[in-house]
Amino acid sequence: MAAKKEPVTRIAKSDATSVFVGGRDLVNDLIGKYSYTDMLYFLTCGRKPSTQEVRILDACLVTLMEHGFTPSAVITRLMIDSVPEEPQVAIASGLLAIGSVFAGTTEQCAALLLDMKKRIDAGEKDVVKQIAVSHAQSKQPVPGFGHGTHKPDDPRAVRLLEFAKSEGMDGPYVKLLLELAKEVDAAFGRHITINATGAIGAMLLEIQVPVDAIRGFSAVSRAGGLVGHILEEKRTPSARAMWNASKAAVPYQDPEPKG
Amino acid sequence: MAAKKEPVTRIAKSDATSVFVGGRDLVNDLIGKYSYTDMLYFLTCGRKPSTQEVRILDACLVTLMEHGFTPSAVITRLMIDSVPEEPQVAIASGLLAIGSVFAGTTEQCAALLLDMKKRIDAGEKDVVKQIAVSHAQSKQPVPGFGHGTHKPDDPRAVRLLEFAKSEGMDGPYVKLLLELAKEVDAAFGRHITINATGAIGAMLLEIQVPVDAIRGFSAVSRAGGLVGHILEEKRTPSARAMWNASKAAVPYQDPEPKG
């Protein structure tokens, strides 16, 4: 039986006159020297990112920040109308929606790519095809594929993958994603686009972001966009119009009598 | 009576093959060209920031990302232990705590500075002194002043204000904050440090961030730090130790009989 790990933190320490973060002096080594993106990478990967890693990470974060009235944005708008004093509540409630269905799928796609790579590295054959076929047979969407609006291709994914290539960051995970895309089209018998969350999942793996940080990165990205929605709601309110439209969209019927 | 504003959004539009954000083509104009910090500024202030504005914003965001086991971090740690499948829930719950007591005070300090400047610009006399004295008399903390750990000065605030000066960004709000600091010391009869949230409130005003975005920026900043706490909790768990310590810290007493 493995020894139980003692609780310990390596994140930060502070005293009356100093703050250390990740082993560095916040005041002298980080403030004014690290960008937000540098610091996000540093806090999750344990080192300062290279210039190319920063460029990839920024591209991924910028992509997911804003896509108009996503469910997270609608929730944030309704919330700031209900609790106008607390913008952090509006942001947090929007972020709660970054789960398995919407932008949180970055994580599921990355997990799938990691699993595929592991099986291939272990010598297993036809892994990519098998994954595609098994999803097609069970009619399950493949994480990182398909989009309700963007057809035939998600332009964000196309751009991100080009950008990864132009930066020389189209390593094994990007290649696996592209291979998977071919097999998905074949197995489903039609073209299904790689979407933005798929490209981001692969690219964050390329820059060595741990898979269990990836959904968090989606949340960080979207958090920035939600601040913009709060400002717009305060200037030109839409929440009441969305609320009224929501009510009007769902007709009432009497329930069937029971019991 | 003012005409009621029609609901409208200027944030984003998308169709099958394109996404526009803030009037720009996301794919061709923003991805790969804007950093996260550029984009955050763009989405809230409506234009690309200057190089100096970015440097100030990054300095502010980096400062608040991490300060060890703040209440928001403790909450995030407990939450990821309770709901391990949903990192966005752990992040969101930590962000809910960015309110009037902790890091959300950036907003209150900025609001105070705006109000002071408005009164001074309108010709009112002794505004700064009055603010300090009235807080001292009512024994109310001045937003952006004082810190439980950092004494006599919050090293983050010192560094941030030096940085603002070195960037030539120590305009009217920074100067007002420094003036307020002198009056606060005089009125309270002892030195009370400008804290990090005070310096950030002033500096975000200098770069023209709207006051109602400022608490949101604190949330965005902290969101990045909380991803790091989730990763550490997954690698070397502390939540159970913190839970046990919390229980042990609060002894039980029988209630007095009633009714």
Next chain:
Amino acid sequence: MAAKKEPVTRIAKSDATSVFVGGRDLVNDLIGKYSYTDMLYFLTCGRKPSTQEVRILDACLVTLMEHGFTPSAVITRLMIDSVPEEPQVAIASGLLAIGSVFAGTTEQCAALLLDMKKRIDAGEKDVVKQIAVSHAQSKQPVPGFGHGTHKPDDPRAVRLLEFAKSEGMDGPYVKLLLELAKEVDAAFGRHITINATGAIGAMLLEIQVPVDAIRGFSAVSRAGGLVGHILEEKRTPSARAMWNASKAAVPYQDPEPKG
């Protein structure tokens, strides 16, 4: 200077074979003997409620549980569509909206009644009229008054106040609310209904619920209703229709160029 209170809890203790809550044996004295409503009262007021207190509390809780697609219900519906695995997240996100604008106004009305009573008991004259007039002059809504749908009267408030009377529970706070209603109509120059949250605020004071529990009671009440919304969303989904309608309700305009 007052002695700092030592942290202590009187709520619950447990060991290997027993659980005590509020000083009583959970297993032998409460389970099977207390209703949910009894227990809610016991945990917040420190004693078992009388039969009449339970009837009043149940009437108040039942009233706020459900009112169709309120903002809290819309948020819960969008959330269970986004994070289908975690019903508690959908409930919690709906409850976040129980603030100063919607159902949380029970608390503000109760606070106003308490303040009025205190001033009257201290011998102040014309308190009720003053409150009404000052709100009318500043065009501020009076907490617990007015409703977007229910006109001329909120039928829930009418019924609740009749019920309070029939139970002999129309004491000083209910009477003050009725007196305030008259002055509000006079001051505003038109009839403004007491709404459900107004009646509930007064009635919870009558049964000695502390004012700082009252918004919590609104949340408890609504929590039950939100479970019903989750079930309906799982059986006959509406969230996507509400999302689409929300998007359609807010037209896009290009932003004005800036910077």
Next chain:
Amino acid sequence: MAAKKEPVTRIAKSDATSVFVGGRDLVNDLIGKYSYTDMLYFLTCGRKPSTQEVRILDACLVTLMEHGFTPSAVITRLMIDSVPEEPQVAIASGLLAIGSVFAGTTEQCAALLLDMKKRIDAGEKDVVKQIAVSHAQSKQPVPGFGHGTHKPDDPRAVRLLEFAKSEGMDGPYVKLLLELAKEVDAAFGRHITINATGAIGAMLLEIQVPVDAIRGFSAVSRAGGLVGHILEEKRTPSARAMWNASKAAVPYQDPEPKG
């Protein structure tokens, strides 16, 4: 392919002078006539519960309301200290923690019992034993079994199951749970208690609560308890002591250099 369901709601309708909930007149048929527990059942099961169903539901709800400083209570206490103006935020954040690890396990136990019953009804043999053995072999905890504090038996579960029997409500799900308990002890080679969430999962199935309402019921139950924690925190604060204890419980170590 099944026809896509049109969005429709059967929950509530209202107009200027009336509110209907579940097809009944809220004002005339429900307020003053239904208890909170009646209404919760009505909104989720579509009919008024019988007297025995109410007694079972109340016993289940009362059991989970309070268990001292659970993670949900600690989170609520920290949150009301950070955002003292918004009790609904403190309640909601505590409820977010009712997931797969703590009180949300009522749902997982109920789902397991439903699955077992289905397989047995379909003629499968040795289902209960298989479940127990497969969990033991994979060293996975059985949902609804085991407790950190309560040993050898969770007194709440013992009492709840006795109560179900005394009410004549110990039907197939309770019996399956008891059978499973025997097989669990045999498979694991030691006694593992049925815990409160296990008993509740079985008993809510007995009264025909849908499985996808069960975690919601845990949240409703706990919501009531959290109001009590908010009140105690306002009267005799513990959050700061818990925060300090949490920090002290996790020593800092410098990170290993990297990159």
